[in-house]
Amino acid sequence: xxxxxxxxxxxxxxxxxxxxxxxxxxxxxxxxxxxxxxxxxxxxxxxxxxxxxxxxxxxxxxxxxxxxxxxxxxxxxxxxxxxxxxxxxxxxxxxxxxxxxxxxxxxxxxxxxxxxxxxxxxxxxxxxxxxxxxxxxxxxxxxxxxxxxxxxxxxxxxxxxxxxxxxxxxxxxxxxxxxxxxxxxxxxxxxxxxxxxxxxxxxxxxxxxxxxxxxxxxxxxxxxxxxxxxxxxxxxxxxxxxxxxxxxxxxxxxxxxxxxxxxxxxxxxxxxxxxxxxxxxxxxxxxxxxxxxxxxxxxxxxxxxxxxxxxxxxxxxxxxxxxxxxxxxxxxxxxxxxxxxxxxxxxxxxxxxxxxxxxxxxxxxxxxxxxxxxxxxxxxxxxxxxxxxxxxxxxxxxxxxxxxxxxxxxxxxxxxxxxxxxxxxxxxxxxxxxxxxxxxxxxxxxxxxxxxxxxxxxxxxxxxxxxxxxxxxxxxxxxxxxxxxxxxxxxxxxxxxxxxxxxxxxxxxxxxxxxxxxxxxxxxxxxxxxxxxxxxxxxxxxxxxxxxxxxxxxxxxxxxxxxxxx
Amino acid sequence: xxxxxxxxxxxxxxxxxxxxxxxxxxxxxxxxxxxxxxxxxxxxxxxxxxxxxxxxxxxxxxxxxxxxxxxxxxxxxxxxxxxxxxxxxxxxxxxxxxxxxxxxxxxxxxxxxxxxxxxxxxxxxxxxxxxxxxxxxxxxxxxxxxxxxxxxxxxxxxxx
Numbered sequence: 001x002x003x004x005x006x007x008x009x010x011x012x013x014x015x016x017x018x019x020x021x022x023x024x025x026x027x028x029x030x031x032x033x034x035x036x037x038x039x040x041x042x043x044x045x046x047x048x049x050x051x052x053x054x055x056x057x058x059x060x061x062x063x064x065x066x067x068x069x070x071x072x073x074x075x076x077x078x079x080x081x082x083x084x085x086x087x088x089x090x091x092x093x094x095x096x097x098x099x100x101x102x103x104x105x106x107x108x109x110x111x112x113x114x115x116x117x118x119x120x121x122x123x124x125x126x127x128x129x130x131x132x133x134x135x136x137x138x139x140x141x142x143x144x145x146x147x148x149x150x151x152x153x154x155x156x157x158x159x160x161x162x163x164x165x166x167x168x169x170x171x172x173x174x175x176x177x178x179x180x181x182x183x184x185x186x187x188x189x190x191x192x193x194x195x196x197x198x199x200x201x202x203x204x205x206x207x208x209x210x211x212x213x214x215x216x217x218x219x220x221x222x223x224x225x226x227x228x229x230x231x232x233x234x235x236x237x238x239x240x241x242x243x244x245x246x247x248x249x250x251x252x253x254x255x256x257x258x259x260x261x262x263x264x265x266x267x268x269x270x271x272x273x274x275x276x277x278x279x280x281x282x283x284x285x286x287x288x289x290x291x292x293x294x295x296x297x298x299x300x301x302x303x304x305x306x307x308x309x310x311x312x313x314x315x316x317x318x319x320x321x322x323x324x325x326x327x328x329x330x331x332x333x334x335x336x337x338x339x340x341x342x343x344x345x346x347x348x349x350x351x352x353x354x355x356x357x358x359x360x361x362x363x364x365x366x367x368x369x370x371x372x373x374x375x376x377x378x379x380x381x382x383x384x385x386x387x388x389x390x391x392x393x394x395x396x397x398x399x400x401x402x403x404x405x406x407x408x409x410x411x412x413x414x415x416x417x418x419x420x421x422x423x424x425x426x427x428x429x430x431x432x433x434x435x436x437x438x439x440x441x442x443x444x445x446x447x448x449x450x451x452x453x454x455x456x457x458x459x460x461x462x463x464x465x466x467x468x469x470x471x472x473x474x475x476x477x478x479x480x481x482x483x484x485x486x487x488x489x490x491x492x493x494x495x496x497x498x499x500x501x502x503x504x505x506x507x508x509x510x511x512x513x514x515x516x517x518x519x520x521x522x523x524x525x526x527x528x529x530x531x532x533x534x535x536x537x538x539x540x541x542x543x544x545x546x547x548x549x550x551x552x553x554x555x556x557x558x559x560x561x562x563x564x565x566x
Numbered sequence: 567x568x569x570x571x572x573x574x575x576x577x578x579x580x581x582x583x584x585x586x587x588x589x590x591x592x593x594x595x596x597x598x599x600x601x602x603x604x605x606x607x608x609x610x611x612x613x614x615x616x617x618x619x620x621x622x623x624x625x626x627x628x629x630x631x632x633x634x635x636x637x638x639x640x641x642x643x644x645x646x647x648x649x650x651x652x653x654x655x656x657x658x659x660x661x662x663x664x665x666x667x668x669x670x671x672x673x674x675x676x677x678x679x680x681x682x683x684x685x686x687x688x689x690x691x692x693x694x695x696x697x698x699x700x701x702x703x704x705x706x707x708x709x710x711x712x713x714x715x716x717x718x719x720x721x722x723x724x725x726x
Contacts, residue, residue, distance in 0.1 A: 123587055123588075123591045127634040147634065179634070180637065181634060181636060182634055305632050
């Protein structure tokens with residue numbers, strides 16, 4: 001039986017187990033939306049902006065461990081999606097974005113709502129396609145899903161001209177995908193594993209530096225096994241939080257620009273750095289030549305181009321983190337040279353040194369009785385949710401405080417725009433997260449600046465009846481930029497003062513959601529408790545200390561040991 | 567240092583812009599570029615000349631390889647290879663210089679492929695250094711126009 005392109009499109013999504021998609025209709029996509037109305041297997045979430053659709057799909061995929069799907073129309077629909085795609089690309093998030101396109105005959109004619117979205121998104125997608133004839137539609141969608149989730153994951157875009165969606169085609173049989181030019185390396189080279197294990201065996205001051213790859217490859221258990229067996233302290237990147245239990249005694253928290261003092265000191269002084277699924281981003285390394293200067297470096301990554309890109313690596317292992325860690329754990333399982341007690345003994349002075357650093361400058365802040373400190377709000381959120389909520393953030397100070405003070409013990413519990421740093425990510429991401437995990441508490445920790453970048457998604461929350469909670473740390477500033485201006489630009493607060501701001505409680509209420517406010521430290525806990533009880537979308541407006549800074553801080557371009565402390 | 571990199575690609579629309587976009591987006595340099603079909607009609611060979619330190623060249627080859635439509639990337643400098651460029655040169659050829667131009671072209675095993683009342687078009691192939699030598703010698707006589715191709719390269723047959 002022949003199907004229209006639109007019917008085949010939905011059938012192909014069903015074939016990939018897609019249950020939820022996020023999107024926004026338009027002229028070029030009417031055929032698909034017409035079919036969607038008749039489809040009871042795929043739930044479409046109508047966001048109020050295409051950027052939000054892509055962020056929501058991104059977080060849905062992160063939390064569920066699946067490929068997120070977004071559907072947006074041609075022209076402005078597609079260009080609005082660009083920020084979401086770029087963010088997913090920087091964070092290696094598996095995502096397939098479908099864009100409507102003008103009919104094939106009009107492509108290149110500057111038709112109404114036409115844009116060359118394949119051209120625009122070439123540098124921010126893992127790959128992209130323009131479907132030129134209906135026969136190619138299903139094979140391309142299958143390839144797109146395959147590319148998005150295998151190897152180093154990433155967003156794939158498929159551009160769907162209107163006539164392709166209306167053409168009748170036979171639905172092609174499912175065949176195993178084989179791409180001549182794409183064969184990611186999953187299995188590590190045994191020789192490299194051996195080298196890495198021997199280096200670990202003799203290291204006296206080892207550190208594990210874990211990134212988002214640990215979460216993407218679901219290798220948190222393998223990582224934990226390795227760290228505990230060899231008694232190695234672990235530090236995580238922003239993307240890696242939850243890849244190793246944050247409350248474990250071996251956890252040093254986050255490293256880098258706003259990392260803990262002891263994590264940065266440990267990396268600067270270690271003799272072996274084991275990088276797992278991390279990419280030596282400039283916010284992690286600071287001045288590159290001063291990053292782990294005394295260490296031999298092992299780097300496990302599925303993407304060969306990540307290896308030795310920023311920092312010269314001694315023992316590269318191109319592989320899926322899970323496979324590589326499995327091989328390393330197996331090596332230690334059978335090694336006769338390894339003895340757990342000897343290993344503990346060997347590492348003892350190193351752990352003592354780290355403890356000393358930790359005692360000298362623990363993560364902290366100056367508490368006050370009459371003004372709410374943002375860190376206190378996050379500690380309370382952590383406490384009252386038992387550290388078990390799904391947390392999303394926007395970008396800025398609140399994001400860093402969240403990374404510092406919320407203790408993520410599990411993977412796929414945290415969604416943030418790490419690489420691109422998108423203000424406006426967190427709220428739509430919370431929508432995606434809540435769709436992925438309807439029974440979990442989902443909290444977007446936001447700033448008063450960034451929440452306004454996608455505040456219209458209150459309508460989506462209400463339409464889908466999502467009990468998403470938003471904690472706004474309201475200091476009336478674009479706080480992170482203000483902090484830089486305070487420290488490096490003579491306190492010239494150019495355009496970072498939010499002179500006009502809405503009443504967030506009233507905004508929530510205008511959408512039929514609930515708004516709560518805390519202005520004193522004593523009100524923080526009651527507000528959180530009440531919000532957690534309400535089965536509706538809640539904005540919590542925490543009026544916080546206006547000029548609180550994020551510390552430690554490594555000034556841009558400085559060595560990570562040159563930290564500004566509280 | 568200069569590197570000649572040979573890239574086998576799927577012959578599809580937009581593939582060339584994926585390669586050139588990668589170079590411009592990451593701040594790599596392209597000194598010359600040449601693309602055409604290979605024996606397989608759905609595969610193209612792209613040869614490009616770039617320069618940079620070893621770490622840059624390593625990134626270039628890795629990033630090229632990461633493109634989904636790229637089949638194979640070869641840094642020709644790691645192999646014994648032959649490289650050629652082609653140039654078309656319009657040179658002044660008036661009564662008193664015609665014979666000299668012909669002689670020079672002959673020495674460098676070039677060909678005159680178009681003859682006008684006051685000029686010749688000369689076709690030359692060779693390494694970049696040879697083409698440069700011919701251009702330097704012809705310049706005093708009067709070069710009116712030059713069109714040069716990018717470098718193309720092929721590995722030599724194994725010795726045994």
